[in-house]
Structures are given as C-alpha cells and as structure tokens.
Amino acid sequence: MARVIIVSNRVPIPKSRGASAGGLTVALRDLLTPGTVWFGWSGRLSADPSLQPAIVEARGVTYATIDLKAETYRGFYVGFANGTLWPLLHFRLGLMQYRQEDYDDYLSVNRLFAESLRTMLQPDDTVWAHDYHLVPFARMLRQQGFRGPLGFFLHVPFVPPSMLEALPVGRELVADLCAYDLVGFQTEEHARDFRDCAQRLLGATVRGEWVRLNGRSMRAFADPIGIDAEGFHQEAQRAENDSLVKRVAGSLAGRALAIGVDRMDYSKGLPQRFEAYGRLFERHPEHRRQVHFLQICPRSREEVDEYRKLRIELDRLTGRINGRFSEFDWTPLRYSARAAPRSTLAGLYRIGRIGLVTPLRDGMNLVAKEFVAAQSDEDPGVLVLSQFAGAAQELTEALIINPFDPDAIADAMHHALIMPAPERKERHQALKEKVFRTTAQAYCARFMDALLSIKAQSIPRVAA
Template identity: 65%
Template sequence: MARLVIVSNRVPAPKVKGAASAGGLAVALQSFVEPGTLWFGWSGRVAERTSTRPRTVDGDGVTYATIDLGAEDYDRFYVGFANSSLWPLLHFRLGLMRYRREDFEGYLAVNAAFAAALMPLLREDDLVWVHDYHLIPLATALRALGFKGRIGFFLHIPFVPPSVLEALPPARGVMEALCDYDVVGFQTRTHLQDFLDCARRFNGFAVEGEEVVTRGRRVRAIADPIGIDAAGFARIAARSAGTAYIQRVRESLVGRALAISAERLDYSKGLPNRFEGFARLLSRFPQHQRRVSMLQIAARSREDVAEYQALRRELDRLAGDINGRFSGFDWVPLRYMTQTVARTKLAGLFRIARIGLVTPLRDGMNLVAKEFVAAQDPADPGVLILSRFAGAAEELTEALLVNPYDPDEIAEAMDAALEMPLEERQQRHAALRRAVFEVTSARYCNVFVDALAA
C-alpha cells in the first residue's frame, strides 16, 4: 500500500497533535493520519538561512519532518507573496493586495527549497498531498527534481473568478503550477467552477469536463468540502460544559444569553462589521440590552503584516466605543479577547451559547460553524448566524444566512435568533446536525486520497 506524505506550511508538533494550537488542518487530518505517514513542512522557526536538511521527529508512528526558513526567505515567501499577494487576492480583497516581483521570486525559491529537502525522503510510490496557497508551486519543483509519483493539492481558502485572478501579475504561472498536480481539490463547487473558468481564459489550457489539459498534462479538479470529527467534538463539548471553567462563565453571564464568535484576528473574517452589527442590535432592538453578552475571541496572527496591525487597532477602538455607549456598572456587553483559547474550553463555550456568529466576508469553508453546530445540546440548541459567503453556507442552509457587509442584517438576524421559539431552534438544529455529521473530516480525507490514488 502506498505511503501518504502530507506537506503543509506548518507541521503540528506530535505532543500537541489535535490541540487548538495545531490549527484547523491538523484537527481535520488527525483521525486520518496513521502510523507510517510522513508529514513535512516549515518548523515555524526563522533562522539565519533556510535549512537544506529536514529535522525529523517520530510520534505515534508518524514521522514529522521540518525545515527552518531564513529571515529573507520568510519575509518574501510568507509575509510577502503568500500573505500580502495571494491571501488578499483569493479573498477578493484586491485593495489590500501588494505585489512585488522579488517576493514572487522568493515564493518560488522557498517552494524549491521545500522540494529539495523533501525529495530524499520520498519513495517512488508515495502519494503526496500538498495543502494550501503557500505551496502551489511545489509540484512543479518536485517534478523538476524527477519525482514521477502522484501529487495532489487542496486549497483550503476560496478560489476566484478570472476577472479577479488576472489582477495578479503571475496569474498564468499560478495556473500552470496548479496543473502540475494530478488532482486539485476545492472546498465548494463554486470554487471548482471558478478554477475551470480561469483555465478557459488562458491560451494553451483545455477544459474537458472537470479536467484541465495543458502542456501534455491532465489535472483532475474535485470539490471536496472539509469536515470535522462531529461526534468527537460533540462529546468534548458535553464534557466541557460541566467543568469549573464553563461554570464560571455561566455565573458571569447572570442569566443573560451568550453570543459567541471565535477565529483568528484576520481582515477576511468581517470582525468590524460584526462589532457594528452587535452595536446596531443594542440600539435598534433595545429590549435586548442587558439580556445578551457577546464574546469575541480573535487570536492574534501575522502580527508582522501591516494590515493585521491596523485591524487590531480598529477592533480595540470599536470594542471600547461599544462598551462605552452601552455598558452599565453590572453589564459589559462586548467581551473581546485576543488570546488563544484551548479547543476543549471553546467546545464548552459553544455548548452554552445561544448564538454562534460566523460572518466572514469570504471563507473557503469555516470549520467554526460546523463545530458550533456539533457542540449544541439538541434539546435546547443555539442558533447559527452564518455568512452566505462562507463555503459552509452551501451545506448549512438552515442557519440564518446573512450578508456580512450589512451590519443591520447581522443585527436583525441576532434579534431573530434571540426571539426564536424552541421548536424552530430544534428543527433548524436537527437539519444542521445531519449535514455536519454527514460531511466529516474522515469523509473529506477519504474522498481526496481515493481520487489521488485513482
């Protein structure tokens, strides 16, 4: 049986595998990674120069191999092209995109360094599964070194239509790199169709059904929505709800409803719009004042990127303004924290929340929405308010779907959720729960690896 090789920008440390700090990818893959698997990527360390030999650690039969990045490579590859060009572009934020040719050259160079460090570890029959936008050119680099095995790529964030992709100067090069894979996976049918439409736009690409043919290669495109271990997360949530930590949170609410949001501090998540939506709930629907508290968890990330620094300052200002306008001596309406919260505690917080607010401006999938659904008590469930521009909206149609650019629509959905009778909440939750328990992390992994092996 062929060995599975996972390649991602970051690699989870064996001792925290599946913990919150491991990231959404590690959580999604943890039930699929088996003894014998090799997981390769960046160590997270910035050194004087980029490593040429990987450092390996074994844990539970899985080999974790990592390399360090040199400071200049980190700036050009990670801060530069990956997160200042590709990330905003693929989230439809052209006004935030910054492109420099030297950053793109650094992006290609780091992918070549990844390939050179990985190549000695590969066997000819390995199935190589590459994850996310940081590593789009990795197949090209591996092919150049002579690897002839199967290589698949999965994009965890959105893809864009041709009119948006063409704003990126090396757009054609990105498409050619994607077509050096055997299978390319997307979160939704919409993202898949956008990829095929982009291929049609460039000369030298032919689209045949859901395959793209170019330069003598054929790549199969699939839609494979990522899921969670819904049953496992539901068990964690039920246990966590009885802990002293959650009990302290309950007591601090003093009988008020809890509206919760949790994600990285990122401009794609629609956080300023969400804060403004909560403020409009309190001003337009004053009956909810002192009856609801909002908890926003926004773990800091990419703090060396200027746009993230500006976002944090804006959120600090908005949170202070909301609490200054509405709070009383015994009620702070908005609780805003930028620390990371352990996944077990987060599950318990979801369990006791009346509203889950998941309103990104654009998202590939959004697993928080699925975790919120899985965590709920079916007898007395909370209500999910979900952006129609999150990939999860294609599956979770019984959520209250909103346009995240409209704070008044967010406010109206929160009012509807707070007033919703128990019977309707149960009916909506039952449908959402079926969807979340059907499209699991194990199904996601099996679908992709089966396609790659075929």
C-alpha cells in the first residue's frame, strides 16, 4: 500500500492527549492518517547514534527518529542551518556566517537522514521533506537508490540570485533543490526567485513553473500554507472562558488591547515594533492610557549570539517605554518571554483590537491568519501586517506597512484604534473569506495532488 513519508528536522511525537501541537503538525494534520510515517531527529544527542530509527506508533501514524552526535548537530543546526541559511533566506546578509566545516556537518546529517530512512522505505512510497534543514536530502536519498516521488516545501522565504551568490555553496544548494520532483514555496515571488537562481546560476531552462537541468525536470510552484480556520475560530470562542484570558480582559479596564505573538527572532521586527509603540504616544498622544500592548515572545535558539543580543535589546526597550509613558494605574507595554498554550492565544487574539504582525521578512506568518480567524464578526479587531510577510500577498485588506518604518507602524495603530466599526467589519469579512479558503487542508491537498501528478507523468529521475 502506498504511504506518505513526512521528513522534517524534528519529529513532533505526541506525548499526551492534551499536548499542544506545533505549527507543522497543525499544517499537516490531514496527512496524519493510519499508514503515514513521520521521520526525523529525536531531539537527543548521542556519542554513537544508530542508523536504525526508533519507532513510536500513535493513532496509526509511525513516528521514526534517530539521534545525532553533539558536535555534528552544532555544525548542522547552530552553524549552517541557523547561522548561514536562516539569515541569508531572511535577507540579513550582515548576520550570515559561513564555515566550510559547518556545511560539511550539514551534508553529513542529510546523508545520515537518507541512509536511515532508506532502511524503512518501500518502492511505492511518496516522500515529502520540509524546510531549509533538508535541502540536500533528495540528492542523498537518490544516491541510496530511492526512485519514488520526492517533494519539498520551504517554509521560509527564498532570495534572488544577487543575494544567493553571497553564499559560497549557493549554486550547490540550488542544484540540490532541483533533485526534488516538486518544490513548494509560500508565495509566487519566492518560487520565481528560485527559478531565476536555477536559470542564472546553473543555466537551467525555465518554462513557466518548470525547471529543466541536466536532463531532468522539476516543478517549483507557490502553495501558501494555511490553518484550520474553522477549528481555530471555535477554539477562540471557547477560550473566552479561559481563566488567563478573562484575567487579561479584566485587567484592561476598558482599554484596547494590541497583541503580538512571535518567537524571539531577529527576523520578526520586534525592536522596530516596540519603537513604533512608543512613537504612537508621541505622534498621537490621545491614545495614552487608552491602550495596552501585550507582546508574547518565547525565547528560542539562545545558543546563537544574535538571539541573546535581541533579548537584551527588548528588555531595554520595554524598560524605556514603560519608564517614559507609564502612570500609577497604567503600564503601556506588557512583555512576556513565556510560551502560552494555543487555546489561550486564540482567546487573547479574540479580545485584541489590534493584531501586530510586523516581521522584517517572513515566509508566511500564520499568526496573521490566526488573528483573523479568532475575531468576532460583530466587533472585529484590525490586523496590522508587514508588506514583507508572505501573508501580505493574500491578506490585502489588512493595514499593510513597511516594518522598517516605526512611524508608519504607529500611524497604522492609530488608524486601527479610530477605525469605525463598519470599516472594521468590511475588512474583516474580506480577510476571513481568504483565511477560510486557503486552509491547511487545502495546502496539503494542493501539494500532494501536484506531487502525484508529476509521478504519473514519469518525469526522469536524477542520476544516482
């Protein structure tokens, strides 16, 4: 029986019935049917990891994991994936650090993934790999003899040739992506940038979405990721009775709530957002004492220097803004580095008058879609959205801003706070229709239909 094999850096093994699901789990939920296999790293480090995957079965889904060596993990994950590729793909060349030994570890882990997964594969399996950690994986798996359909989805942005050329192994990575049969991107802009890289850097032939290189063809297309919009909307309605949500609502004392929810990362535009909130009170002083800003920002990747520096900068900005504007009965900025359950976030979005989603660069940003899905039709909040988030290509009825301009963000917040109810409702209904159409289910269906269509055409495979 044909199976779908999901491959990702980490494997989200269900730990308990009440465990919260991560973003990729939510996006791929419709694929997690009996017979599906999810393969990747266990999260454990070992001095002598085995090639044989450890197996956990849950509701008919097989979760297969392997351990990594500590030194290899650091070069693969901290070094190349997040010290080189992450800043490059988010247009931050000044933060990119390249070391050949890190790239060697990156290749080594991809080779280990391919060798280990090959022991489990059946001839009619379909493999779908995810994100920038696994760019060379298709080539490695082909070298192991696998001839089935291979798909890849990049959850982060892609860059044009002029930027990719800054990476010493940029051409190799483009060639590795061409070893997949199908590569999905969040937006057509990202897909076009990849096709341009293949054409200009490798001499590939490009016709529409199809790229031909070294005698074989692959397809690069846009497939925007979504959420379970109806499910999240219902969760937000239920969460109005969540104890934390009720405490936050009560603490507002009739003031409006602006909310931002982001992983602590320099791509999210958090210092600019904090600066913009301070500018709001300078440019529009009538909003003093009338609004609270809640920023939820769980810490991540603190082994990377830039993330530690960001945390220090946000602590400084929080103190400066509250020190300058707060009064005895009003603290304008609430900033928490603790994660919150998904259900609680849904409830907080629902009571938000403003959703602040202002990344400097983002593949999609599902917080924007969650904020829209959580809103009440009768009294909806307003989404302030960066033009450089993939979501801005769809959610054009949001207040679209340049995240590098704190004054523009401040003016958009002012616009949101004074926006009449009829305009808020009109914008919300248009946004809601889009969010409920481009769902996670639609995302999975589009990708799998496209991948199986390529299989049916018997596209020539890359040589081993």
